[in-house]
Amino acid sequence: MASLTEKLARFIQETSSSIPEDVEKTLVKAMRKEEKNSSARMVLETIISNIRLAREKGTPLCQDTGTLTFFVSESLRKKVTVEKLGEAVAIATKNGWLRRNTIETLSGKSIDTNVCAGAPVVHYVDEPFKRVRLIMKGGGSENMSMQFSLPDVSINAGRDLDGVYRAVMTAIERAQGFGCAPGYLGVAVGGDRACAFEKAKEQLLRPIDDTNPEKDLEKLEKKILKDANALGIGPMGLGGKTTLLGVKLGVLPRLPASYFVTVAYMCWAARRRELKF
Amino acid sequence: MLGGAQKGVEVLITQLTYPFEEKIVRSLRAGDAVKVSGIIWTGRDRFHKHFADGGKLPVDFKDGALYHCGPVVVKRDGEWHAVACGPTTSVRENPYEPDFIATTNVRLIIGKGGMDANTLAACKKHGAVYLQAVGGAAAISAAAVKRIRNVYFLEEFGAAEACWEFEVEDFPCVVAMDSHGVSLFDSVKESSEKKYREFIKK
Incomplete structure (x- = not known):
């Protein structure tokens, strides 16, 4: 039987090489909608x-294997430790399932194992499950993530859902194709600046076809998706009908003085996966 | 106008094979889908810096292609193989590219995200185009590299920055900046901004 470390390393390989089924289906549907022989198509x-x-060969979908963010159920804290996850990342890197992708910021030196204090990122989540979830998000898309503080007069956004709409549409317009469109958006409404980015990223774990429990947010998700795809930015920003694959909104409490809208832009290679225990 | 993305217009995918003749390159329009075959050379930040500092170029780029790419390569049985070789972001080479195009008569610049107005002007003046490769498509780009023929500056620049001589087959790209002064990025930006303003006005 494979050890836990090996099991986790294989899980990383699968995340790196195999895109979620719902994302692939959405991409195929989008492709069929584009004109034959167009650049978008x-x-x-x-x-x-x-x-x-990539799936057939078990090799990375994208050469930027990204930041690895693990969400681990609290009940697995003693079993799936930060140390164990680090070991699995080192093995996955050695086997070429992950690129040597971690840099010591000040010296510019490569950390060849991809493991050090702060990498990979691990969150323990209080939830009634026994599972490990992983997101791999590349730098090109991460550079396109942004945060708005409402009210924002430059985009006429007040502190309401219409303001949220304006902020998210602005993020999409500014990103153009640079985050490797068509993208997938995780958005947090509220929170403080730091936890909002975490919450936004967590939204990327939601399947494309799920339903937001908040009715107003569900409506807004649909509206943003429809309008974003009417912008004509298209795959890689070269024009076309497919600019976004999905938008997921989450909400956090806020201070009376703050109203943040935080947008995590994920590239088309929306790598996420769940391992059940 | 988005060339190949026009409604109802069937545009065939153009095959481009090295050496890339000026006449053919000048006939390309922004929006055209192309497939590149033959020899292409990679070159990114250090390569461009070397050129700008008056360094000697290892090969004759005339009628050739320069690919902004830092590949992942492995050596097996004494031969180099491409594992992942998608495009890197091109804007960093903006300061050098117009001069590189003028000096070498290179015909294809391949990368990701587009380049500035000076590069667009150089493409027009000297008969070159900018091709967008598909960002993130690491497995496909590696499969298009049939052979690594040679490598230059490997010791000096390291593997990711070296000048690799790839033999590619049907490497898929889109003409994003043509030799007629049209940049797809500019026109898409302009039209999407207009649409965005309409949505925000409501």
Whole structure:
């Protein structure tokens, strides 16, 4: 029987090489909607063949294997430790499932194992499950994530859902194709600056076709998705009908003085996976 | 106008094979889908810096292609193989590219995210185009590299920054900046901004 470390390393490989089914389905649907032989169609066809090839070979979907963020059920804290996850990351890196992708910020030196204090990122979550979830998010998309503090007069956004709409649409417009569109958005409404980015990222774990328990947010998600795809930014920013694959809104309490809208931009290679125990 | 993305217009995918003749390159329009075959050379930050500092180029880039790419490569049985070689962001080479195009008569610049107005002007003046490769498509780009023929500056620049001589087959790209002064990024930015303003006005 495989050891826990090996099991976790394989889980990392699967996350790196195999895109979630719902994301792939959405990409295929989007591809069929684009004009034949258009640049948008060609880009999406290339993306879809890339997805199939990476899965078949077990190699990374994208050379930027990204920041690894683990969400571990609290009940597994003693078993799936930060140390164990680090060991698994080191093995996955050695086997070429992850790129040597971690840099000592001040010296610029490569940390060849991808493991050090702060990497990978591990959160323990109080939830009635026994599972490990992983998101791998690349730098190009991370650079396109942004935060708004409402009210924001420059985009005429007040402290209400219409203001949230304006902020998210602004983020999409500013990102153009630079985050490797078509993207997938996780958004946090409220919170403080730091926990809001975490919450926004956590939204990326939600399947594309799920339903937001908050009715107003569910409506807003649909509206943003529809309007974003009417912007015509398209795959890689080259024009087309597919700019976004999905938008997921989450909410946090806030201080009376603050109203943040935080947008985590994920590239088309929306790598997320769950391992049940 | 988005060239190949026009409604109802069937645009065939153009095959481009090295050496890339000026006449053919000048006939390309922003929005055209292309597939590149033959030899291409990689070059990114250190390569461009080397050129700007008056360093000697290892090969003749005339009618050639320069690919902004820091590949992941492995050596097996004495031969180099590409594992992942998608495009890197091109804007960092903006200060050097116009001069590089003028000096070498390179015809294809391949990368991600587009380049500035000076590079667009150089493409027009000297007959070159900027091709967008598909960002993140690491497995496909590696599969398109049939052979690594050579490598230059490996010791000096390291593997990610070296100048690799790839032999590619059907490497999929989109003409994003043509030799007629049209940049797809500019036109998409302009039209999406207009639409965005309409949504925000409501």
